Amino acid sequence: MDPNAENPNIPPQKYFISKKVDDFFFTIYTIYQFILRFFRELFIPPYEFKEIIRQCYEVGVNSLPLISLTGFITGIVFTSQSRPSLANFGATSWIPSLVSIAIVRALAPLVTALIAAGKVGSNMGAELGSMKVTEQIDAMEVSATNPFKFLVVSRIIATTCMIPILVMYTAFVALLGSFLNVHSNEQTSFVMFFSQVFDSLSFLDLFSSSFKSTVFGFTIGVVGCYCGYNSTKGTEGVGKAANSAVVAAMFLIFVEEIVIVSIVNAFR
Amino acid sequence: MVKEQKAIDKNNAVISIRGLQKAFGNLHVLRGVDLDVYQGENLVVLGRSGTGKSVLIKIISGLLLPDEGEVNVLGQEIAELKNRELMELRLKVGFSFQNSALYDSMTVRQNLEFPLVRNSRGLRRSQINNEVESVLDAVGLLQTIEQMPSELSGGQRKRIGIARTLILRPEIMLYDEPTAGLDPITCIEINHLINEVQQKYKTTSIIITHDLTCAKETGDRIAMLLDGQFAIQGTFDEVFASDDLRVQSFYNYNFTQ
DSSP states (O other): TTTOOOOOSOSSSSSSSSSHHHHHHHHHHHHHHHHHHHHHHSSOOOOHHHHHHHHHHHHHHGGHHHHHHHHHHHHHHHHHHHHHHHHTOOGGHHHHHHHHHHHIIIIIIHHHHHHHHHIIEEEHHHHHHHHHHHTHHHHHHHHHHHIIIIIIHHHHHHHHHHHHHHHHHHHHHHHHHHHHHHHHOOOHHHHHHHHHHHOOOOHHHHHHHOOOOOHHHHHHHHHHHHHHHOSHHHHHHHHHHHHHHHHHHHHHHHHHHHHHHHHHHHHH | OOOOOOOOOOOOEEEEEEEEEEETTEEEEEEEEEEETTTOOOOEEEOOOHHHHHHHHHHHHHHOOOOOEEEETTTEGGGGOOOOHHHHHHHHEEOOOOTTTTTTTHHHHHHHHHHHHHHHHTTHHHHHHHHHHHHHHHOOOOOTTOGGGGGGGGGHHHHHHHHHHHOOOOOOEEESTTTOOOOHHHHHHHHHHHHHHHHHHEEEEEEEEEOOHHHHHHHHHHEEEETTEEEEEEOHHHHTTOOHHHHHHHHHHHHHH
């Protein structure tokens, strides 16, 4: 065979629709394959328990200060912004119910997921991207270690498990902030406030919130790891990986929010 | 240090490549490479940047798949191996990366333990420590054991990278540009280390470089990659006695700059 002839293994550069559209669908396909590989590797030993626990610590414990501050402020601000409207109807006593429903159903999962997308997602994109361009992932592969299992599976498990826990924590901190605001304005007691909070919540609220957070956590993990693991073009690629991990995760979180809320409302 | 001539058994090829082709897009990097690497020899692959030297060893280690041709490593056809079989083969093939590829988030000790713990489950802590200290001692950097990669010099990182590869006791060592970016003294130290590793661990090595001093000091045989094929093979003196202008210009560029 003539070695200078066109390589038969390389398809000619022809596009079905246009380069951008083809690239978009190709990316969707590779993400689908990435997710399939995650589920395949998830059940095949060896299991990287130590790394999973380390990642859970990174995602969970290291996010606590930021989540606490944001959740607390969200609770205070939402309560104080709701008061004037409710006061017009003499319904300030409904504040705990309104706040609890808003926080548990929407605010806590969304705020936590968006902060995690910014902090954890970008961190994963940058870390894996940097490992990719400095050949650290190749180094794992040649030392007979499965880098996908060690780096990707452990991180996706960590975000999927930790985001729901963080959401519960955010909801609690936000309600605490709300209570302080209500207590200072309406002199409501702690027991009274929280009994009103729990009275207004249903099982469906708690279930949908937990389900939503699990989906958000999985999304943040998959997007962060996908962007980092597939980054190219040196240090520029690392920056792009971190950036696209945040942007894509945030966009998908909003899309998922709309879809899940529509489905849950159909059961309400 | 003068390199001693070794007796190479030419009936015992541990790597055998026939008609290897590899392209990236429209760029044909390897255009029908044929190569045999024999048990116990240090083969130096010379060539200009972008000629596919690194691609060649990435194919040998299974990091890249060939487009066409046969790549047989330790009796196994790389392209036909299942994932599990490839993992097992990789235990016997060490790869020292151009930029060392040390894990940034781990200390030197953790870097060295990483492949060992994952591939020799059931080892006791004392055995792991002994192994780590033994290979670190072999590369002369025992004192860096608790340091982070960011605290090491370029030469030290190279040595640690080689140590991490050696910890699995590979039969074949692949060195990608071992002296790139190092000062002349450190280059000499790395060249000596490559020879010491070969003698101590009885490895077969492929050394990818465009540094002729490295090639002369470490290579039992030189193969020159030009235009996607091996243009000439032989000892250092045989290769550079060639009339091929491309070989001569490579030599002149290295030794007259």
